[in-house]
Amino acid sequence: MTVFGIFFASIAFAQLMMGSLLLTPLWKTNQSIRLYMLLMVCCCCYLTKVIFAPIAFSSFFWWLELVGGNALPGVFWLVSLSVFGDHVILKRRQYALASLTLLIPFAATTSQMLFSYDINNFAALAATIKYGGTLLELLFIGHALLIAVSHWRGDLVQERRYIRGGVISVSALYIILVIINDEIFKFQWPGVELLKSGVMALLVTAINFFLFTLKGSSLFETVKQVQPDTCVPEANAHELPRIIDAMEQDKLYRQEGMTIAGLAKALSIHEYKLRNLINGEMNYRNFNDFLNHYRIREVTEKLAQPAFSQTPVLTLALESGFRSLSSFNKAFKNTHQLTPTEYRKKVLSSAPV
Template sequence: MPLESLDLALRAAAIALLAMLAVSLWRDLGRQLVGRLAIALALGSAAHAATFNIGGTAAPSLAFAPMIALATADIVVLWLFCRALFDDGFAPRWPHALIWLGVFGFSLTSCLVLGPAGHARLVIVANNLLALGFVGVTLAQTIRSWSADLVEGRRRVRVFVVIAAMAYGGVNALLQIASAGSGPSELANVVNAAMFLAVVGAVVLMLLRVGAGELFAPEPAQAVAPEVAAPRAADRRLVDALMRLMADERIYRHENVTIGMLATRLSIPEYRLRRLINGELGYRNFNTFLNNHRIEEAKAALADPAQAEVPVITIAMDAGFQSLGPFNRAFKTVTGVTPTEYRRLRLSTA
């Protein structure tokens, strides 16, 4: 089979898988933020499969320019998708949309203005430098929040995101930059298409094995901590010991509390403690588990008339928060009101 035909076949297979994935996600998760972002990521990835050209020298056509811009801006969608997938409390804001529009507009302008003006190499380099930047940000946030994740299936997905982002996203961008202006390479395009198809196929298999429900089920916003399910007999002792650390020793007050620290105190492996907090207590994130205990203490202090003159920041720091901003955000997420409003409401009815 000629290399050009093989390249087209690999691209077509990847686009078909992405289309199937988008339809499946729309059917099952179209109403969830992370599901909609996954669909957008799949569509942008399809645009990338249709438009990448290693070593291309010609300016993109008018018809292809919007698709190239969509493919470039898809790296922003990847960043937002990973934020939504790995951070249950993530909520998109208008600056996120502006960032996507900025990248899309920059890429589109580059294709329509710089490309026809004889600066095709500059267009390729600029677009792929943008991609490299967002790959780096995505990797950083994925690795930074890894230790607090309690969902085993989602932790395995982090491994995949890191490998795929480095092995394909980074390598593809560097290859595009290094080959820009050197002339189209059929072999390079075939290798790139094969790598891309492998990543897409791995995503589909991963969702079949891990289960989209486990990965994409967000932690519901609620006014109280998750209800503690009755633990199995084998885990009851560990649950009791963990709750004693929380209630009696108030270990959540300590600075830089980690799941490894708690596991050491309980003399069990980290994976077992993650499974216990996630499966038996209903938390998907370790920081949420700690913060709910901190907020319960803060709520009691704010409702205490004897502490009416104690500054809110003092109460926050005593409960284990390191600064006022994260405390205010976490408190409002759990209670629906700010700490000051909560204190005023409770003291007015005391």
């Protein structure tokens, strides 16, 4: 490692520590901040192998790099789910799945140390752990990149769209390239390490810039869905009723593939203004949340009516605009804490005869 490589790695390390410390007072605020802080700590652990090289086997810094470096892909995936996807509250199985990037190499390493055997003597097992673990890491980062890109258009928070479209996507690509180089090709050219450290320093600086220069709540704060306020500001007195009528009267949410650009065109409202209205005035986190509010409300009303008691739930879901039963069931349960079938049974059984 060159002096410049260590220099850039040290800059990235310092930036990560600073960001983590500045977020510490907010760590109780929500899950996303805690995961993001954990991600920065993992990155710091990964950089110890550069800054404190050479590191003795089984030393303190060796264990830090082993734990932090292997946990990083899984934690990055969790951050993407929490901040950029629809998973506002992550489930235990998602944490368990993400932990595999750490548990597999950690178990393999500790078992070798405890039982004093060389895993390379078992070629098939060594190859399975090595390439299987690498594939798992690439799948996590690739899925995180897919989440950031696929949810980009539907995000109603302007600052977060910038972060998704730029810093986060580039970070995911960077991690993918680093994994491929470190685990598969293993280029030894000194310029590679310098490039890795330099790009990481640049990325961390950019992330901290967006995180602490733009409105912080745009990245981490989850906006609760509420019923549209009938008492709207005078400046939006014409646009908001049109949006509400388009949903409640024209039922545009039923249209397959409805996007915010399509709704803006139908209402003859500039897309940027429509985003601001739905997020700032109507308090929706993203466009899918906005559409699903009306879709779930329609299905909920029908499930409570005896006239639709024999209509399959799938039919009601598709008619309301959902593309699949799984996405509908997930959105419905998040709203009512019951499955559609359980909700129908509960409501109809308690209805007066």
